[in-house]
Amino acid sequence: MGRLRSLLIPGVDKKLLVRDAAKLMPDLARRRFITGGASLGALTLLTGCDVSDSFSAEGMLKQISKFNDGVQAAIFNPNALAPTFPESAITKPFPFNAYYELDDAPDINGKDW
Amino acid sequence: MSSLAVSDQPTASNSVKVIQPAWVRTVHWINAVATILMIMSGWQIYNASPLFDFRFSPNVTLGGWLGGALLWHFAAMWLLMVNGLVYLILGFATGRFRKKLLPITPAGVIADTKAALTGKLSHDDLTRYNYVQKLLYAGIIVVGVLIVLSGLSIWKPVQLQYLTALFGGYDVARYVHFICMAAICAFLVVHVALALLVPKSLRAMIIGR
Numbered sequence: 011m012g013r014l015r016s017l018l019i020p021g022v023d024k025k026l027l028v029r030d031a032a033k034l035m036p037d038l039a040r041r042r043f044i045t046g047g048a049s050l051g052a053l054t055l056l057t058g059c060d061v062s063d064s065f066s067a068e069g070m071l072k073q074i075s076k077f078n079d080g081v082q083a084a085i086f087n088p089n090a091l092a093p094t095f096p097e098s099a100i101t102k103p104f105p106f107n108a109y110y111e112l113d114d115a116p117d118i119n120g121k122d123w
Numbered sequence: 124m125s126s127l128a129v130s131d132q133p134t135a136s137n138s139v140k141v142i143q144p145a146w147v148r149t150v151h152w153i154n155a156v157a158t159i160l161m162i163m164s165g166w167q168i169y170n171a172s173p174l175f176d177f178r179f180s181p182n183v184t185l186g187g188w189l190g191g192a193l194l195w196h197f198a199a200m201w202l203l204m205v206n207g208l209v210y211l212i213l214g215f216a217t218g219r220f221r222k223k224l225l226p227i228t229p230a231g232v233i234a235d236t237k238a239a240l241t242g243k244l245s246h247d248d249l250t251r252y253n254y255v256q257k258l259l260y261a262g263i264i265v266v267g268v269l270i271v272l273s274g275l276s277i278w279k280p281v282q283l284q285y286l287t288a289l290f291g292g293y294d295v296a297r298y299v300h301f302i303c304m305a306a307i308c309a310f311l312v313v314h315v316a317l318a319l320l321v322p323k324s325l326r327a328m329i330i331g332r
Contacts, residue, residue, distance in 0.1 A: 074198040085282050092281045093288070101294070 142249045144328040147219070150329060158186065158307065160199035162228060165304060167192030174301055183287045197278075204271060211264075223252055224261045232258050246321050265312050270303035 018024065106115045143151075163185035171179045171189040186192030214220045231254035238244040239255060252260065276287040276296045290296035318325045326332075 066228065071194040071198055074201070075194055078197050082279075085279065087282060090282050093284050 140250065141331050144330050145331065146213055148328055148331060150206055150213075153202065153206045154210070157199050157203035158311075160195060161203055162304060162308065164192045164195035164199065168196060169301070174297060200271075200274070205269060207271070220261075224257050226253060227261065229255045246324065249324055249327050259310060259313070263307065266303050266306050266310075270300060270307065273300040273303060 019027070103112045104115075106112070128231050164182060166179035167184035167186040168189060170184065171192075181187075184192070186195045235244060235254040239253075244253060244255075272286060273290055273296050276283055277293060277300060280287045280293045280296075287293055288297055290299050318328070
């Protein structure tokens with residue numbers, strides 16, 4: 011009780027003093043943010059749960075793929091021909107499609123094949 | 124007592140100034156999601172025809188195989204492009220780019236880099252970017268534009284053949300696309316590390332202040 015009495019300052023209105031002290035308190039929003047952030051982090055633990063019954067990405071991807079087909083049809087210009095290049099521009103050794111090792115590519119005579 | 128000349132408003136109001144407006148925060152986090160989807164599916168696409176002597180681990184790729192990865196990549200690209208376009212338009216229209224990213228001087232970058240590496244770079248005023256931030260944020264915008272354009276040029280090398288030619292042809296455009304991705308990943312490492320080192324900047328990007 012003596013300790014409390016020693017906190018009283020003579021001549022100072024203690025109600026106004028409390029209001030002054032409250033004004034100097036730190037922004038409580040920061041504490042709420044940290045506690046909120048912690049519980050948000052806890053939500054990520056839910057990723058361990060099996061969500062096979064709920065949201066499926068496949069359906070959405072299929073829809074967007076159909077939309078892309080429309081976009082590609084819209085930008086398709088049949089008169090835009092693929093650019094041609096001189097024979098000197100051929101990459102050597104040639105990166106045959108699907109034959110990642112040059113030795114795996116079959117030997118073929120182009121005129122007889 | 125109500126006629127007192129006092130107010131109960133906090134004196135040290137650091138919560139009044141808005142550091143990051145709502146539209147910036149929204150665009151930022153949508154971009155974060157889109158970028159991660161693009162990178163992970165992009166790595167799966169790369170794995171189908173690697174440019175270098177390595178493949179990405181399936182633990183970090185999205186799509187499972189080339190076909191699945193392309194579905195993801197060509198879906199998330201809309202999120203990235205539309206959101207990115209909104210960011211560019213608003214950034215120029217509101218004057219945010221001019222205000223926040225200019226000027227960038229070599230002397231400033233060197234000085235701030237030195238300060239950062241010696242732990243002396245101040246983050247007191249989050250409304251103002253230091254020279255390193257300005258350089259990296261302006262740079263990543265350019266890289267973002269380049270990666271989208273190079274991506275379009277390898278998606279449609281016949282219909283957009285002039286764009287593809289600008290990059291030096293299909294083969295070179297693939298390398299440009301990859302290098303831009305590597306630059307974005309490097310930026311991400313620095314960006315995330317610093318956001319965690321200065322948590323009030325992360326807070327500002329979530330609640331704005």
